[in-house]
Amino acid sequence: xxxxxxxxxxxxxxxxxxxxxxxxxxxxxxxxxxxxxxxxxxxxxxxxxxxxxxxxxxx
Amino acid sequence: xxxxxxxxxxxxxxxxxxxxxxxxxxxxxxxxxxxxxxxxxxxxxxxxxxxxxxxxxxxxxxxxxxxxxxxxxxxxxxxxxxxxxxxxxxxxxxxxxxxxxxxxxxxxxxxxxxxxxxxxxxxxxxxxxxxxxxxxxxxxxxxxxxxxxxxxxxxxxxxxxxxxxxxxxxxxxxxxxxxxxxxxxxxxxxxxxxxxxxxxxxxxxxxxxxxxxxxxxxxxxxxxxxxxxxxxxxxxxxxxxxxxxxxx
Numbered sequence: 001x002x003x004x005x006x007x008x009x010x011x012x013x014x015x016x017x018x019x020x021x022x023x024x025x026x027x028x029x030x031x032x033x034x035x036x037x038x039x040x041x042x043x044x045x046x047x048x049x050x051x052x053x054x055x056x057x058x059x
Numbered sequence: 060x061x062x063x064x065x066x067x068x069x070x071x072x073x074x075x076x077x078x079x080x081x082x083x084x085x086x087x088x089x090x091x092x093x094x095x096x097x098x099x100x101x102x103x104x105x106x107x108x109x110x111x112x113x114x115x116x117x118x119x120x121x122x123x124x125x126x127x128x129x130x131x132x133x134x135x136x137x138x139x140x141x142x143x144x145x146x147x148x149x150x151x152x153x154x155x156x157x158x159x160x161x162x163x164x165x166x167x168x169x170x171x172x173x174x175x176x177x178x179x180x181x182x183x184x185x186x187x188x189x190x191x192x193x194x195x196x197x198x199x200x201x202x203x204x205x206x207x208x209x210x211x212x213x214x215x216x217x218x219x220x221x222x223x224x225x226x227x228x229x230x231x232x233x234x235x236x237x238x239x240x241x242x243x244x245x246x247x248x249x250x251x252x253x254x255x256x257x258x259x260x261x262x263x264x265x266x267x268x269x270x271x272x273x274x275x276x277x278x279x280x281x282x283x284x285x286x287x288x289x290x291x292x293x294x295x296x297x298x299x300x301x302x303x304x305x306x307x
Contacts, residue, residue, distance in 0.1 A: 012062060017163050020063035024070065024160035031153030035146050037209060041130030047146035048132075048198075049139070053089045053272050054150060055186055055195035057208035 078151025178284025192250030
């Protein structure tokens with residue numbers, strides 16, 4: 001099992017990692033930007049308590 | 060299951076579970092402080108000793124909440140809690156995706172064993188370092204310009220994150236030295252400071268809030284790191300055994 005996992009990890013090419021990592025990074029930042037930083041007042045009001053609790057600058 | 064699908068599902072599941080745990084702690088210890096602070100919002104700040112010029116002491120909160128009154132907002136109670144939990148979980152999934160993405164990009168796998176270190180790193184990068192300059196604040200507290208604070212927040216997160224990843228990746232004194240500079244830089248530059256106005260929110264609420272908010276954040280990060288590592292390893296193993304079966 002361990003050998004199989006290692007083989008699998010080695011098989012990953014750099015471009016595979018860049019595409020998957022880049023995509024996940026963009027998706028993550030879009031979520032954080034929307035919840036924590038979007039200026040639309042409806043989004044702000046809905047996520048208001050989350051912004052304060054997570055220490056995002058709010059108001 | 061390709062790499063993106065694997066880290067996506069691991070991050071969504073880990074973020075969901077850890078986000079719900081964080082939400083529970085928030086509703087227990089953090090949200091009540093926000094609601095209590097809002098009762099002071101828009102009120103006159105407690106008068107200063109000499110009762111100088113009443114007009115000079117601008118109520119801190121009055122211009123703090125320049126909300127568009129017509130904009131939709133959830134009703135207090137169940138609806139507000141529901142939206143907060145939803146926003147918590149989405150932000151949690153966002154954090155988990157960033158953690159998983161960075162791990163793949165830098166080439167440092169998250170595992171169940173080292174997940175707690177990733178969690179600690181995430182907590183330092185996204186909560187502790189920004190809070191060192193901009194402590195989690197309650198509604199109604201005087202604060203500097205929003206755009207400037209958001210810029211400082213992102214700058215601090217990126218600098219601290221780059222520093223920790225560099226140290227973890229290279230493990231040499233050059234990386235530690237560069238990391239120390241990157242970690243200190245945002246704090247030497249300094250976060251945008253609030254105007255010198257009396258706060259309408261009592262001090263005990265503000266200190267309790269800062270400590271509770273950071274604690275709820277720590278709960279999230281210490282769950283999401285190990286859980287993401289566990290799921291990531293498990294999905295990779297499942298994938299490996301599937302591949303073997305196909306090739307057999």
